[in-house]
Amino acid sequence: MQRMRKKTVLALSIAAMFSGMAQAQESSATEGSTATVVVTGTRVANRSALDTSAAVDIISAETLKNSGTTEMNQALSVALPSLNFPRPSLTDGTDTIRPATLRGMAPDQTLVLVNSKRRHSSSLVNLNGSVGRGSAAVDMNTIPTAIVKNIEVLRDGAAAQYGSDAISGVINLRLRTDRDGGEASVTYGARITEYDLRNDVPPAGGTWSGPASRERTDGQSATVSAWKGLALGETGHLTIAAEYKDQARTERGGYDMRQQYPRLANGAFDPRENTIDRFNAWYGDPEIQQTTFFANAGNDLGNGAKVYGWASFQERDARSAGFFRTAQDARNIISIYPNGFLPLIAPKVQDFSMTGGVTWALGNWDMDTSLGYGKNKMQFQIENTLNRSIGPSSRTAFDAGGFAYDQLVFNLTGVRSLDVAGLSSPLNIALGTEVRREGYELFAGEPDSYRYGGVVLPSGVPAAPGAQVFPGFRPANEIDTHRTAAGAFVDLEANITPQLLASVAVRAERYSDFGESLAGKLSGRYDFSKQFALRGSVQNGFRAPSPQQQNFTSTSTNFINGVPFEITTFKPTDPVAVALGAQPLDAEKSVNLSLGAVLRFDRVSLTVDAYRIKIRDRIVLSENLTQANVRDYIAAQGFIGVGGGRFFINGVDTTTDGVDIVMNWPVNAGAAGRFDATLAANFNSTEVTKTPVTAQLAALTPAPVLFGRANIIAIEDGQPKNKVSANVNWKLDRFGATVRATRYGKTMTPGTVAAFDFPLAARTVVDLEGRYALTPKMTLALGADNVFDQYPETLPPALNTTGNTPFSNYSPFGRSGRFVYARANYAF
Structure with missing residues (x-):
């Protein structure tokens, strides 16, 4: 019955389109105003942000x-309290695509x-211990701000x-459509900062110790960007933008209090212990050089027809690091690195x-029809x-x-208005x-990057390969x-009465891989008056498993008691993963409820929107399943030499409750200038209500945990419970200024056990700019930015055992x- 309903929706949609249809065209309006016409969340032309049935x-x-x-x-x-950007480090490719x-x-x-139009995602799936573990998201940093209207x-x-993918919302970047004019911008800045250090556990018998604080000037960043509007004939436009960015790394490592060198023959410490630079980590933002080009064009073909298109290209070279290997580390070769080494990842x-x-x-x-293609490729050089x-x-x-990941998307959509008796509009x-076609490719490195060369360490254990x-x-x-995926939708919207606006949408999709x-x-x-309205929605949604989650796999060799075992991130359909209970990934399902109010008092507007998002069968990356009983079980299934691993699995259920508050207040103060003030806040709480289990692993003693407490805490407490921002823009003749204060609520750094959980207190970050x-x-x-140089608390030694990650x-x-x-802008 459900399949029949879906096919009916698809047939009705196609039939209606071939009898004629179209998409609402974007309308122009003053930017930044709450009266700005929006095209996201509604397909009705000329609807403003404060007149929609959902928060925009x-x-x-x-x-x-x-x-x-x-x-x-x-x-x-910094512009949206409901959006967070944590910026992790020491997380491999996630340092580069954050x-x-x-x-x-x-x-x-x-x-x-x-x-x-749907933007393609990045090819990277985030695998390490950071916010967003297990996800493959769109890299919005491939879009230069200069091209954005x-x-x-x-x-x-x-x-x-x-x-x-639209479970939590939609971000729609609308491009410039200028026929003339332009602007060039040069920005240069650096981190000028000082931070505290902990230095409370020197090695037993050691005589070295670190400073209590550290001053740094680094992260020098230069960005040159420009956009230009060009006329195409009498009605067309071509808007082009280019950006070049050169960013030096930041280094916020701690003092490495470990013993660096082997002891001398007489048992004494090597004298170099007192002279080596113990700030040996790259812990901070990566080094980046990137070049970006973007173009957006359109023209009137006559008789009501218009052509449009855009294209972009970016190349990004980045460098970040792993953990420092000391000179005496068994993984080091003294003849190559006599003072130890810091391996670098250069995607x-x-x-x-x-x-x-x-x-x-x-x-x-x-009518509106389009064809779009996007590709993201990431290649790793290890230095x-x-x-x-x-x-x-x-x-x-x-x-x-x-x-690499690529996406080809075809759209055919249409919008019309129809007078219906009894409706007020x-x-x-x-x-x-x-219709979409998505591709995913994973390609191997050179043999020496992964092979075992045969060396056995002095301890008798074979050296790890790769x-x-x-x-x-x-x-x-x-x-x-x-x-491939194909879908169709129907979206209806009208005023049932002058005060009551209602809309309904239905969408059916079919995927070639999961159904x-x-x-x-x-x-x-419902508008009770011009000053007050209530709005709300109820819906179910889904997120299809990404090709990255379905197909990513990697293997490393670990020696356990001298025996080599292959530790793998398995595809969910791999026979070993299936033996452990994995199944082909299914879509995540959600139920969203929202209820909000819109209030307007002369120039002041206030919106309050509460929401609940229940997600069933979230896709997560399992724990590393490398316990001895897992290895024995795998061997009993006929997979010899496999030491376990991890895989993506459905099965985490969550409930998120929250509220967004936004107030805008423009003030014309006459001789004192114009002030535009915005106060916004997000309060958010997530609870994990179910975690995945498999019968195969549950039968083992002790039963391995598929999704453990650290990952649960990362979902529930790894992001701020609240975020409040106050922003004031001021302009008077040639002068202008922006003052912004953002308060980030408390978060939790998860530990492997409760004793290692580390709370991060709320912090307020103040940004200031004068023009x-x-x-x-x-x-x-x-x-x-961050005028008062705020930092999170310094981690205790139990969570920073090397001193490198404070x-x-x-x-x-x-x-x-x-x-x-400093920044210089020149308009032309």
């Missing part, structure tokens, strides 16, 4: 420009659109309207996209390292392989279909696969300290 935030290009960062995720994190989260959800539970953020589930990321489409009138329908199992002849740099009818810090992908890991999904949404709004217009075209700005990756505002910058 609008981030203007001016807001993005008046920020100390050119990184899209970071700029959004995900953001909305409403405390996973990074891949927010849909990202460009000009209302504004950003609409729908804070409401929207799977029925837009498809998979190269290439991102490409191109979309083209046509809009036209067909009867009473406005300043070695393959210990090869011995002194080992090289110190390796190509470790990588992965025309019925807005939107119908559409979307490039240290990141063993290369093996030929057995290689994969090149794709899937079908059906989502529906009912939302409404002066030298001429009508030239503006200079000077500012500082701060938690769960800090919601990072741990790089004050950033001081």
Whole structure:
């Protein structure tokens, strides 16, 4: 019956489209105003942000420009209290492609659109212990802020309207459409900071100790960007943007109090223990050089038809690090690194996209069809390292392989209005279909990056094979696969009475790899007066498993009691994973409820929106299953030499409750200038109500835990329980300023046991920028992010055993300290 309903929806949608249809066109409005017309969350033309049935935030290009960062995720994190960007370190590829989260959800539970079209995700799946573990999200830092006209953020589930991934909301980046004008910008800044250190557990008998604090000037960052509007004929536009960014790393490591060298023959410490630089870690933001190009074009073909399209390309070279290996570490080779070594991970990321489409009138329908392609590729170079199992002849740099993800999307949509008796407004009818092809490729590194070279350590244990810090992908890991998905939707919206707005949406999708999904949404709004309205929605949604989660695999060899075992991140369909209870991944299912109020008092607007998001069968990455009884069980199933591993699995249920509050208050103070004030807050709480189990593992004694307390705490407490921001923009003649204060609520750094849990207290971060217009075209700005140089608490020795990592990756505002910058903008 369910399959029949889905096929009926698809058939009705296609039939209606071929009788004529169209998509609502974007309308222009003043940026940054709450009266700005929005296209996200509604397909009715000329609806403003305060008139929708769901909460929509609008981030203007001016807001993005008046920020100390050119990184899209970071700029959004200070503009939106419901969006968080934790910026982890020592997390392999996640240092380079850092995900953001909305409403405390996973990074891949927010849909990202460009000009209302689905954006491709990154090829990276986050595997390490940070916020977003197990997800593969869109890398919004591939989009330069210079090309953006504004950003609409729908804070409401929207799977029925837009498809998979829209459980927590939608971020829609709308591109510039200028025919003339332009602007060039040069920004330069650096971290000028001081942070405290803990130095309370020197090695037994050691005579060295570290300082109580440390001053740093690093993270120098230079960004050159420009955009230009060009006319195409009498009606067309071509807006191009380019950006180059060169960012030096930040280093917030602690004092390494470990013994670095072997003791001398007489048992004394090596004298070099007192002279070596013990600040030997790269713990902080990565080193990045990236070049980005973006173009957006459109033209009027006549007779109501228009053509549009955009394209982008970015190349990003990054360098971050793993943990420092001391000179006496068994993993080191003294003849290569007499003072120890810090292995470096140097990914190269290439991102490409191109979309083209046509809009036209067909009867009473406005049609829109488009075809878009995007690809993200990430290749790993491992530097300043070695393959210990090869011995002194080992090289110190390796190509470790990588992965790529690509997406081809076809859309055909349409919108029309229809007068219906009894309704107070025309019925807005939107119908559409979307077909996607997604591909995922994983390719191997060079043999020395993963092979075992035969060396046995003096202890009698064989040396671990592969490039240290990141063993290369093996030929057995290689994969090149794709899937298809097709769906259709119906979206209806109208005023039933002058005060009551109602909308309903239904969407059916079919995936070639896991099956079908059906989502529906009912939302409404009642305006009691021009000053007060209530709005709300109820819906079910879904998120399809990503090809990255379905197909990522990697293998390393560990020697246990001298016996080699293959430790693998298995595909869920791998025979070993199946033997442990894994099953093909299914979609995550959600039920979203929201209820909010809109209040307008003259110039002041206030919105309050409460929500509940219940998710069933969240996809997570399991614990490392390498216990002895797991190895014995695997061997009993006929898999010899397999030491266990981990795999993606459905089975975590969560409930998230929260409320968003946003107040805008523009004030014209006459001779004192104009003030635009925004006060916003998000209060959020997530509870894990179920964790996955398999009958195979439950039968073992002791039964291994598939999803343990540390991962549960990361979901429940790894992001702020609340976030409050106050922002004031001031302008008077040639002068301008922005003052912003953001209070991040407490979070928790999870430990393996309760005694190692470490709470991070609330912190308030203040940003300040002043601007002066030298001429009508030239503006200079000077500012500082984190003016008062706030840091999270320093981790205790139990959570920082090397001294290298004094701060938690769960800090919601990072741990790089004050950033001081200058910027010059020239309009032309």
